[in-house]
Amino acid sequence: MKAVVKWVAEETFMGTSESGHQVVLDANKGAHAPSPMENVLISLGGCSSVDVVSILQKARQYITDCRCEISAERADAVPAVFTRIHLHFVVSGFAVAEKHVERAVALSADKYCSVAKMLEKAVTISHSFAIEEAPRPA
Missing domain, CATH: 2.20.25.10 (N-terminal domain of TfIIb)
Known part of the structure; x- marks a missing residue:
């Protein structure tokens, strides 16, 4: 690459x-x-979101939206590297099972997200999620 x-x-x-x-x-x-550092966060959120959506679709969960809200803390000294990053996934859908979202987030974090696996060697990354019920499909 x-x-x-x-x-x-x-x-x-x-x-x-x-x-x-x-x-x-x-x-x-x-x-x-x-900025380049903002792009790192966007890349992490994008990589993780791709995994979460794919895993939920394979689990036959009816999802209509997935948003990854990312917050980060940086060191006060130069270089101002990330010290902590938190990803909060907000999954919308109809009757989405919490166990499937929890599993999807964990699999992304622990196994699939290349960006997270690379960053976790230098920064603490945490995750959380919420499920929002979407209107019943027609």
Whole structure:
């Protein structure tokens, strides 16, 4: 896997993935785009969410939405690395079983999410979830 990051102007950079997709990065505290550290959180939430949704679908749970709310703490010194990250999954659906959501979150955290497995070597990552009942399907 390869990627390229190119300086665009001032503190703005363009990242291009091997597959040709682009993402803007802003080193100026995210004034115009996500900062590189914000992108790390987005990548973690995205990777984990893909797992959770896939596992719930395979468990034949009727889900209509999945949101991952991520909060993080950073060190006060330079480099300001993450010291703690918490992922809170909010799963919406009809009659979604708590045991399936709990299992999906655990499997993502413990086995499948490559981003989490990489980050957990340096930062404490915790998880929680909530289930919101969606309107009955037609």
